[in-house]
Amino acid sequence: MKRVAYIKEETTFKNNLRKNTGMPSHEGSAISPWLSTGLFGWSLGVRVIGVAPWEPIMNKDGEVGTIAPEMPAMFDGVKLAAVATVLYIIVRFLNLKSPTEPPCLSYQDTPLNRFLIKSCSLLTKEYIPPLLWGKCGHLQTALYGKMGRVSSPHPIGLRKFLAMHDGATATFDLFEPLADQCTGDDVTMVICPGIGNHSEKHYIRTFVDYAQKQGYRCAVLNHLGALPNIELTSPRMFTYGCTWEFAAMVGYIKKTFPQTQLIVVGFSLGGNIVCKFLGENHTNQERVLCCVSVCQGYSALRAQETFLQWDQCRRFYNFLMADNMKRIILSHRGMLFGESSSKRPKMMEDADLSRLFTATSLMQIDDNIMRKFHGYDSLKEYYEKDSCVHYIHNVNVPLLLVNTSDDPLVHPSLLTIPRTLAEKKENVIFALTLHGGHLGFFEGAVLFPQPLTWMDKVIVEYANTICQWEKHKPQCGSGSEQDCS
Known part of the structure; x- marks a missing residue:
């Protein structure tokens, strides 16, 4: 009964198929010519004896099925092209073909700068980011913005409150050193974080912990209004270039620790504030050994148009x-x-x-x-008067300016400011890394980054070198580099 039903069904299927498709009749042919041309005008590459494509067949158990042709070779080519395109986009986005290089340095040939370049190995060695994603400035920036740092420590400090003249209350956190400083001196790092940041941010905690272990006291400004659990006491919060709170913190440190010397550090917006603070008044540079600015844009007015570009x-x-x-x-x-x-x-x-x-x-x-x-x-007027570009030329202490070529926030046109400054002023070194993103600077072998970044290490290494220079200044000033080593 199954065989009879199958023959009837097969005859009906063939008649309908010929009627709808115009397939010629080749009864008795072992191989259907219609199969070789195919419904769509190209060879399907399928050889089926005694049946046309998609014809029902019966297996040994009497079950009815169909035979479908293989997909055309053209479809495989499309798939291959799509995969190649995706891989190309990934390689371009991750910037995998980009080489690793030492930072590009701009500076004048002076005894101090020669000593700094000789002693700060990180300024002359390759910065090697994680292999798979570290050459992409967007991923470096995103990881910094989302996670801050990997396995961030929790340094313990004291929170200080300072009353300002307009009723505002400035706060900063003070962290004591955990080891002896390399020269045995009392040195305090006064740190200004990035926009809307404070001492509880992971990248700040990582840097403070490392600096403490290298013998530095750290004072970290909490931008006015940035701490979520501290209420404002006046109708004012931090702005792009206001130095009032930072000046109050520095004044407190100088008064409380009369023997200490200062190393000024600023990240992003904080870099603008510290450079503006030092350049506003020459007295602000007293007892300051050096200043380090990382990933700032120098001029808000010039950056304004670039921030509206895609x-x-x-x-x-x-x-x-x-x-x-x-x-x-x-x-x-x-x-x-x-x-x-x-x-x-x-x-x-x-x-x-x-x-x-x-x-x-x-x-x-x-x-x-x-x-x-x-x-x-x-x-x-706000951008002009609050940008450090109008004050930074007044800074006479050693100044290290660090930026990256792949920083998605800082347009390359803004980097002419620090480069020109380094060419004109003897105290300035401008270091431009090829990779690092905005405050990323992650290091690692392939995928997972290390807790400590290149940025953390280069700031401390530069600070150590400046302290050694100051310790042996008479010998270094005489021109003998061996005495400074």
Whole structure:
């Protein structure tokens, strides 16, 4: 019965197939010519004896099935091309073909600079990021932004509170050294973090822990309004170039530790603040051994246009930073915009919260709110007067400026500022790494980064070298480099 049913079904299937497709009849042929040309005009490469393609066949158990042709070779080529395209995009995005190189250095030939270059091996050796992803500035930046650091330690310090002249309360955390400093001197690192950052951020904790173990006392400024558990005591928060809180912290350290010498360190926005602080007044450089600035942009006015460009996704990073600033501002909305705040600057009365909610860039927030904390009449005036580019030429202590070529936040055009400065001033060294992203500088073999970054190590190595130079200054000044080694 099954065989009879199958023959009827087969006859019906063939008739319908010929009727709908125009397939010629080749009854009795061992190999159907129609099969060799195929329904779509190309050879399917399938040889089936006694049946046409897709014809039902019966196995030994009497079950009916169908035979489908193999996929055409063209489809395999498309798949191969798609895979190759994806691999090409991955290689380009990860920048895997980029070489590893030592930092590109700009400096003048002086005894101090020769001693620094000779003693700071990290400035002349290759910086080797993790093999698979470390050459991509976006991934370095993203890992810094999301995780900060890997296996970050928890240094223990004391939080200090300083009353400011306008009723604000500045805070900083003080960490004592955990070992003897290389020269045996009392040296304090005064540290200014990046935008909206504080001493509890992972990259700050990692650096502080390492500096403590190298014999340095560390004082870390908490940007006004950045700590989530500390309320503002006046209607003002940190801005791009306000140095008031940093100056108060430095003054406290100088007064409390009269024998200590200072090493000034700034990260990103903090780099702008510390360079501006040192250049504002020559007295600010007293007892300062050196300054290190990492990944800053030097001029907010010149960076303004680049932050609106989609090149290197800067517009996207601008949006993310603006969103973070909105959260910080809105967490203090009662003090900043409340009707009960009698100390609010007059210009802040014009601040529009609805414009803050809809802001998608830092420039919109700066124009609507941040510039008004200090009474600037325009965004241009705010950016001009708060950028260190107008003060940094007044800095006379040894100055190390570090940037990366693949920093997605700092446009390459801004790097002419530190490069030109290093060519004109003897005290400046400009180090430009090929990789590292924005405050990333991760190191590692293949995939997993090390807890300590190149940035942490180069700052401490530079500081150690400056301390050794100061310790043996008479001998070094005489021109004998062997005495300084």
